[in-house]
Structures are given as C-alpha cells and as structure tokens.
C-alpha cells in the first residue's frame with residue numbers, strides 16, 4: 085500500500101517556491117564587518133583609561149536592548165549597532181592593565197586577530213581529515229606547549245573551554261586508568277559497583293578541582309593539610325596514601341590563587357607514585373612559570389606528574405575561551421574521551437582533536453594560542469611571565485609601605501594578598517576601589533581573614549602600570565582614612 089506522506093500527521097507542509105528562493109547568499113558584508121570592527125576598536129582603545137567596573141546592571145542593559153522577541157527581523161547593521169551601544173555600559177574592562185580582580189587575562193592583538201579568523205573560517209575542528217588546516221595549527225601549538233612547559237613529548241594535548249573542563253578531561257583519563265589497573269572496566273561497567281576511587285588534594289586546592297571531580301563521578305576529595313602558603317603537606321599526603329588501599333588519584337596545584345604558591349611536585353609525585361596513584365596538576369595559571377628560566381625553579385618536579393591542566397585565556401592572553409588538557413598516557417586519554425561512529429571520518433594517525441576533550445563539535449580554539457606563541461617565541465613568553473611576576477612584586481612592595489597595609493603572602497609569582505587592620509577596613513578598601521574604578525581588585529577570605537587579592541595576569545601590566553596601581557590604592561586608601 086502506498087502512503088501519501090502529505091496526509092500523515094505532522095507531515096511537512098508544502099513550501100512555497102518563493103520562500104526557498106529568497107535565502108541571502110551574500111557571504112561577506114564589508115560595511116557590517118567594518119561597523120563591528122569600529123566598535124571593537126573603540127572598545128579596545130578605551131581600555132587603558134576607562135573606569136574598570138560596569139556602569140549598568142543586567143536589568144538595565146536588558147531593558148535598553150529591548151526584551152520583546154521581534155516578530156519581524158531587524159537589519160543586520162541595526163542589530164550590531166544595538167548590540168554595541170546598549171551592551172557597552174554593562175561591560176567590565178577585563179582587558180584593563182589594572183584589572184586584578186581574578187586571574188583573568190586580557191587579549192593580545194595577535195590572538196584577537198587569529199580568533200577573528202577562527203570565527204570566519206568556522207571549522208568544526210574535531211576531525212583531522214576534515215579540517216586539516218586547523219588540526220595542523222593546533223598540533224604544532226600542542227608540541228610547543230609541551231616543549232615550553234618541559235612536559236613529556238608525545239603527551240596528548242587537548243584544547244578545552246577552560247581549565248575546569250581541561251581538569252575534567254584529565255580526571256576522566258585518570259579515573260578510567262586507575263580503575264583499569266584495579267581490574268574494573270569503567271567504559272563498560274560505569275562507576276556504580278566498581279572500586280571506590282580515593283582522590284586526595286590539599287586544603288587549598290582550587291574549587292574547580294572538586295567540580296571537575298564531580299563531573300567525573302568521583303565525589304568529594306580526601307583533604308590533607310596545606311602549609312601557611314597553601315602548599316600541600318607532603319608528610320600528610322604520604323600518611324593519607326598509606327592509610328587506604330585501592331585506586332587513588334592525587335591532585336596537586338601550580339599557583340595558589342591567594343599566594344601564588346606551588347606544591348612541592350617532586351616529593352609529592354614520589355610519594356603518590358609509590359602508592360600507585362595517578363597525579364594530576366591544576367596549573368591554570370601557574371603552569372606557565374615553567375616557561376620562564378627565572379621562575380622555572382618553582383615548578384621543579386612538575387614533569388613527574390601524569391596529567392596537567394592549564395588555561396590559555398589567562399596567562400597567554402587569548403580571548404575566551406581556551407583551556408589545555410595534557411595527559412602523558414595517550415591510551416588512557418583516548419579510552420576515556422574518544423568515540424567512533426561510521427559517519428565520522430576518523431584519522432589513522434595520532435588522535436582526532438575531539439578525542440582529547442569532552443566536546444565533539446568544537447571551535448578551533450587552539451589557533452589563537454598558536455598565534456601568541458608564534459608571536460612571542462620562547463623568549464617573548466618568558467618575558468611575559470617575568471613581567472607579570474615582576475609587576476606583582478612592585479605592587480606588593482609598594483602596598484606594603486602604605487599605612488596599615490599588610491602583605492599576607494610570600495610573593496613568589498603573580499598573586500598579592502593584602503589585608504588592613506580588620507576585616508571591615510579591608511572590605512571597605514575593596515568597595516572604595518570598585519567605586520573609584522582606576523584599579524580593580526577583589527575581596528576574598530584567606531586563613532580566616534578578609535583579604536584584597538591582586539592577581540596580575542594581564543599582558544599589559546608592566547612596571548609603570550604597577551606603580552600607577554600603587555599610587556591609585558594609596559589615593560583611595562587616603563580618601564577612605566580621611567573620611568572615616
């Protein structure tokens with residue numbers, strides 16, 4: 085029996101020929117792109133001097149944009165004008181050279197230019213055979229990163245959305261491998277009913293380590309003590325390792341967000357490996373210390389670990405988003421993260437980019453990283469890292485001289501944590517800085533004290549900006565004290 089498809093419930097209605105014929109096929113609109121370019125240039129040029137905090141909140145921006153869904157469309161140039169004009173008051177100047185609010189980088193021009201090309205090329209960069217141009221650039225970037233950070237060549241390098249998802253990719257590989265060694269096939273069996281994995285981390289690990297572990301089904305960590313700078317206590321770690329049996333993962337840290345401190349990798353990796361553990365290092369910003377001959381000593385023993393996660397959108401100053409997952413055991417990473425399907429043209433060489441991260445369809449986000457590394461070279465990158473750390477030192481030394489200011493951490497890298505005489509005064513300083521707008525630094529709590537944290541992570545922060553930062557804090561603090 086023949087079925088008339090049009091009679092079936094839900095069948096597609098006839099399409100008029102006219103509707104099919106009117107698609108706009110223009111692939112490039114000079115004026116529109118120029119308009120976006122002008123808006124981008126105006127924003128970027130304003131960064132060094134504009135007040136850093138946003139001037140408007142979400143509701144006001146949404147009202148200005150217009151909340152009603154348009155029934156008929158708006159010309160593209162009006163959409164872009166609306167976006168640029170109405171959103172601007174709600175933008176925060178993260179790219180300011182005096183933005184220290186979180187470890188968040190600005191954007192280097194070469195990275196932005198490369199990122200524009202990534203968007204224009206619009207490669208779904210999951211498969212080597214299909215997007216060879218993007219794969220080639222990312223593979224070179226991956227090899228350079230291993231070289232620059234002194235990590236084992238041949239490790240898998242995946243470009244994820246950020247350090248959190250890079251941590252997840254690494255933990256997925258770690259989880260599957262430690263369970264495999266315990267005779268449990270997690271790809272087949274899942275986690276339920278299998279041996280419980282202990283994962284051990286220091287008190288001052290970053291919160292995203294716990295988040296990534298939750299994504300990976302690992303639950304809460306077994307926490308061991310950290311010292312006064314936030315470095316994991318290796319004796320406590322060894323004792324904890326000895327206290328249990330079964331599959332175990334140890335998470336270490338390169339760069340504490342309050343102190344900048346680095347865990348003692350050589351000793352911690354030795355203790356962990358003696359107990360059969362997989363060692364992961366969260367080095368979202370700190371891993372890059374390994375690229376500076378002057379600061380490399382902070383990361384001694386780093387290469388002894390099994391996996392590492394870091395960000396390019398922080399220290400390397402590429403636009404959001406780009407994190408990097410690095411795993412020594414290539415087979416473990418593939419087992420955890422690859423999938424095969426008959427319609428996907430898999431490579432026969434190495435791995436496809438999608439097999440090293442949690443995404444299948446993916447932006448070629450490694451390309452801006454390649455551009456920054458190509459632009460800076462080994463020496464330029466070392467110079468960038470040294471500039472960030474040197475600026476942190478200038479800020480710490482300057483702030484220490486101000487009345488009532490205490491620098492709480494040993495400034496070994498890019499982080500400076502200060503406090504005033506009591507929590508209320510410290511918080512008042514942070515609020516006053518926000519209202520003033522010349523310098524942005526945020527409050528946090530560290531060792532049960534309110535602190536103001538300066539995270540030096542913008543490529544434009546140099547000695548002059550660091551001194552200007554000290555002067556601005558001195559001025560704001562002076563005004564606060566005069567008014568109090």
Ligand SMILES: *Cc1c(COP(=O)(O)O)cnc(C)c1O
Pocket residue numbers: 187245246247248249290292293339340341366367368369395407
């Ligand atoms: C920023 C940061 C993360 C999380 O990185 P995202 O890119 O925000 O996902 C993890 N660990 C440390 C130490 C960080 O500074």
